[in-house]
Structure formats: structure tokens, C-alpha cells
Amino acid sequence: DTKKIIILVLLIILLLIYNQVQISRFKINKVLIESEKLNSEIRISQITDFHSNKNINITKLVKSIRDYNPNIIVLTGDIIDSETEDLSLAFALVDMLNTSKKPIYFVEGNHEGLNSKRDEFLDGLKEKGVFILDNKAIMINIGGKKIRLMGISFFAEREQFQNILDRATPNIYDILLSHSPNRPINYLDDRIDLVLSGHTHGGQIRLPVIGGVIAPGQGLFPKYDKGLVQLEQGALLHIDSGLGNSILPIRxxxxVQISEITINPLN
Structure with a gap:
């Protein structure tokens, strides 16, 4: 009995150590995409679902982004948690990202919307030069090529979805930022080239063959949990599993991860 107890305690300790590594040592997820609409490379760094995770070494994180040298940085929601009272860690992340001298674009996740300091957080982002893209579409120029960047708030209503997506045109590379991967799907068509999302935490717990176990908004064994998905509507959907967790800090x-998304001209 004593031997079994010792083995059990050792297993628990090993699992705790393993989990700490999973929630603190971020990996870099490299995504390669091609498009005939482009004549030069686009590089995007995506950060999502940070949830003010104190386990993340943001100095190391930002160094990896600077080394990648993206054209733009996108924050696809839940940078703070719904229970976050101290915004300083999230603002420290943004301040460090600003040292890269790259434009930063943000869309709201469900946790920002549920936080009592939502307005203070959004105002702080604006003061730091972050572009808030909630229910907006803008044109940006990368390598001499015009790109349309669109954003949808997690709390957008049907009409707002439609108004933004109707801005897309077939001749321009259109990128949609949406915290939720599944909410925009019913509104998409082949005018949208790429959707960048988060929200799922990759299912938080993943099993071989099965994939993610549970994701908010999709329940058990979610269809859209992590990675790059070719949608029937024509768009590519990229779901980043993010830097944080909700409810329990378990993975x-x-x-945890960030994504480096490189889009190359086809041929």
C-alpha cells in the first residue's frame, strides 16, 4: 500500500510539472498559406486568449515576434480575462509589442466584454496606438499590395456580421479577425480569403486521434478546435489555441502558443 501511495504521489507531481510546462512554455506555430491574389509575402503574428497569463514570459514572447519580423500583429480577443482587475500585465504586453514598431490590430473577445473594466481596457489600447477593429473594415498596404482587414466583435449581431462581410470583394485579399471561429461561418462566402480566430484554447485537453475535448460555444469534441481548416464556403479558417486558459489552468x-502566419504568392 505504501508503495502504491508513493507511485501515485510521484505521478501527481509529474502531471503537475507537465501541466506547468504546457501552460507556460509557449511554442511558435508556423502557418504557411498561398494565394494567387498576392504578389509579395505577408507576415502576420497572431496572439490570442492571453487571459493575462502570469506564467508567460512576455519578454521572450516579444523577442520571438521581433525575430519573425511580421508586417502586422493581430490580437484576436481575450487578452484579459473576465475576472482580471489588474490590467497592467496586458498593457505591459502591448507596450513591449509596440517596441517592434509594427501596427497592432485588436478585436474583442467574450472575456473583454464581460470584464467590468472593458472600457478602461479598450481606451488603454487606443492610447497605446492599437487599432480597434470591432465591426470595422480598413484597407492596409503591405509590400505595395492593398489588403482588406476586417474585424468582428464577439458580441456582433447578425446585421453587423453581414455589413462587414459585404465589404469583401473578390479582387482583394480579405482577412477577417474574429475571436470565435464558428460564429462567422454562416455568413462567409468565397470573397473572404482568411479568418483568424481563437476562443477554443485548442480544446484545452487534447487526446490522440480525437483532438480537442471541449471548447466554449461548441461543447464536447468541437469541430473547430485548432489549426487551419478549409471551409466549404471557400475561406481558410485558422484557429490559434492561444496563450491562456479559462476556468482551470490545465492543458x-x-x-500554449502564438502563430506566425506567412502568406506567399501562388507560383
Whole structure:
């Protein structure tokens, strides 16, 4: 009995150590995409679902982004948690990202919307030069090519979805930022080229073959949990599993991450 107890205690300790590594040591997820609409490379750094995670070494995180040298940085929601009272860690992340001298674009996730300091947080982002893209569409120029960047708030209503997506045109590369991967799907068509999202935490716990176990808004064994998905509507959907967690700080076979998304001209 004593031997079994010792083995059990050791297993628990090993699992706790493993989990700490999963929730603190971020990996860099490299995504390669091609498009015939482009004549030069686009590089995007995506950060999502930070949830004010104190376990993340943001100095190391920002260094990896600077090394990648993206054209733009996108924050796809839940940078703070619904319970976050101290905004300083999220603002410190943005301040460090600003040292890269790259434009930063943000869309709201559900946790920002549920936080009592939502307005203070959004105002702080604006003061730091972050572009708030909630229910907006703008044109940006990358490498001499015009790109349309669109954003949808997590709390957008049907009419707002439609108004933004109707701005897309077939001749321009259109990128949509949406915290939720599944909410925009019913409104998409082949005018949208790429959707960048988060929200799912990759299912938080992942199992071999099965994939993610549970995701907010989708329940058990979510269809859209992590990675790059070719949608029937024509768009590519990229779901980043993010840097944080909700409810419990637990991950399994699913380390926290950021994404480096490189879009190359086809041929």
C-alpha cells in the first residue's frame, strides 16, 4: 500500500510539472498559406486568449515576434480575462509589442466584454496606438499590395456580421479577425480569403486521434478546435489555441502558443 501511495504521489507531481510546462512554455506555430491574389509575402503574428497569463514570459514572447519580423500583429480577443482587475500585465504586453514598431490590430473577445473594466481596457489600447477593429473594415498596404482587414466583435449581431462581410470583394485579399471561429461561418462566402480566430484554447485537453475535448460555444469534441481548416464556403479558417486558459489552468498535449502566419504568392 505504501508503495502504491508513493507511485501515485510521484505521478501527481509529474502531471503537475507537465501541466506547468504546457501552460507556460509557449511554442511558435508556423502557418504557411498561398494565394494567387498576392504578389509579395505577408507576415502576420497572431496572439490570442492571453487571459493575462502570469506564467508567460512576455519578454521572450516579444523577442520571438521581433525575430519573425511580421508586417502586422493581430490580437484576436481575450487578452484579459473576465475576472482580471489588474490590467497592467496586458498593457505591459502591448507596450513591449509596440517596441517592434509594427501596427497592432485588436478585436474583442467574450472575456473583454464581460470584464467590468472593458472600457478602461479598450481606451488603454487606443492610447497605446492599437487599432480597434470591432465591426470595422480598413484597407492596409503591405509590400505595395492593398489588403482588406476586417474585424468582428464577439458580441456582433447578425446585421453587423453581414455589413462587414459585404465589404469583401473578390479582387482583394480579405482577412477577417474574429475571436470565435464558428460564429462567422454562416455568413462567409468565397470573397473572404482568411479568418483568424481563437476562443477554443485548442480544446484545452487534447487526446490522440480525437483532438480537442471541449471548447466554449461548441461543447464536447468541437469541430473547430485548432489549426487551419478549409471551409466549404471557400475561406481558410485558422484557429490559434492561444496563450491562456479559462476556468482551470490545465492543458494536456496542447501547449500554449502564438502563430506566425506567412502568406506567399501562388507560383
Amino acid at each position: 494536456f498535449l496542447n501547449p
